Amino acid sequence: MSIIDKEEPEFNPLKEKLHELIFEADTKTGKFFDILLIVLILASVIVVMLESVESINSKYNHIFNILEWIFTIFFTLEYILRLYIVYRPMKYALSFFGIVDLLAILPSYLSFFLVGSESLLVIRALRLLRVFRIFKLANFTREGQIILIAMRKSVRKILVFLVFVLLLVTIFGSIMYLIEGHDNSGFDSIPRSVYWAIVTLTTVGYGDISPVTPIGQFLAAIVMMLGYAVIAVPTGIVTAELAYSKKDYNTQVCRYCAREGHHDDAKFCYGCGEKLNIE
Numbered sequence: 658m659s660i661i662d663k664e665e666p667e668f669n670p671l672k673e674k675l676h677e678l679i680f681e682a683d684t685k686t687g688k689f690f691d692i693l694l695i696v697l698i699l700a701s702v703i704v705v706m707l708e709s710v711e712s713i714n715s716k717y718n719h720i721f722n723i724l725e726w727i728f729t730i731f732f733t734l735e736y737i738l739r740l741y742i743v744y745r746p747m748k749y750a751l752s753f754f755g756i757v758d759l760l761a762i763l764p765s766y767l768s769f770f771l772v773g774s775e776s777l778l779v780i781r782a783l784r785l786l787r788v789f790r791i792f793k794l795a796n797f798t799r800e801g802q803i804i805l806i807a808m809r810k811s812v813r814k815i816l817v818f819l820v821f822v823l824l825l826v827t828i829f830g831s832i833m834y835l836i837e838g839h840d841n842s843g844f845d846s847i848p849r850s851v852y853w854a855i856v857t858l859t860t861v862g863y864g865d866i867s868p869v870t871p872i873g874q875f876l877a878a879i880v881m882m883l884g885y886a887v888i889a890v891p892t893g894i895v896t897a898e899l900a901y902s903k904k905d906y907n908t909q910v911c912r913y914c915a916r917e918g919h920h921d922d923a924k925f926c927y928g929c930g931e932k933l934n935i936e
Contacts, residue, residue, distance in 0.1 A: 673912075676742045679735070680910040694735070701728040729765040736762060739915065748914030748929055755915070807898035814894045822887060826854035829880055836873045843867070860884040 681687045701724075708714045708721050736758045740746040749755045830851030837844040843866035844850045853866045857880045868874050910916070916928030925932055 672742050675738060676910075676912055679738060679742060680915060697728060697731060701725070701732075704728070725765060729762055732758070732762045743911075743915050744913040744931075745929060748916075752915060752928070804899070807895055810898045811891075811894045815891050818890055818894070822858070825883070826851055826858055829858070829876065830854040833868065833873060833876060836870060836876065837868050842869075854880060857881060858884045858887055860888070 677684055678686050678690050704721055704724050707717070714721065739749060739755075739758065743749045750759070830853065831847055833853065834844050834847045834850040838846075838850070844853065849866070856863050856866075857877060860881070868877050911926035911928060911931060911933060913926060913931040914929040916926050923933060
């Protein structure tokens with residue numbers, strides 16, 4: 658059984674230079690591009706916000722429209738270039754930043770068919786997450802990756818805890834219905850009583866439903882005290898995972914799928930498995 662090695666893509670000097678400019682933040686040109694991108698994103702979000710103010714929009718609507726299309730054209734060209742640069746465009750297109758980049762330009766084009774879709778342009782604010790790469794802010798990138806890893810590892814534990822909480826509120830809601838479920842009472846059904854239990858256990862406390870009997874108030878006090886545990890347990894789960902997830906990360910970006918946030922000793926991409934350009 659022979660092993661067939663993957664064919665390396667043909668070296669493209671233009672792609673390499675553009676990759677260094679658009680995806681990397683190590684060079685002066687890459688850093689400048691990132692700063693320019695952040696400035697334009699902020700400016701576009703501010704324009705969208707100002708457009709929502711009727712008194713300002715009535716005076717400067719024409720200017721806002723021109724600026725909006727300038728931003729849209731720039732972001733469209735940037736998105737196309739990102740797809741062109743990476744060796745596996747679909748990997749980037751389906752990544753978090755790839756989807757956000759696409760959503761950042763779609764509303765402008767949708768405005769031809771759907772009135773009011775321009776307001777969705779505020780989603781461009783999500784692209785400000787790229788600011789962590791500027792000036793090689795590895796500490797921010799590393800800490801962000803640690804949090805994400807800890808949250809992924811905590812998912813199963815938190816889901817088990819949420820199932821337990823769901824059972825708990827169902828039991829407390831049912832008991833409260835038996836205690837307070839009388840005429841002119843807010844606890845007129847078990848689902849309504851479960852709603853009260855959820856609101857009370859999560860310490861939200863809308864106050865639209867409240868027990869009036871001594872036994873009901875005693876049970877409510879127990880649920881309120883348990884509410885602190887509801888907040889503390891998930892926090893403890895994630896905190897425990899954070900203690901085990903600390904590892905150094907860098908800002909190396911994969912040339913194939915544009916995945917970033919690799920360990921310092923990583924030689925292959927975590928997203929697609931291709932070799933990183935360590936040099």
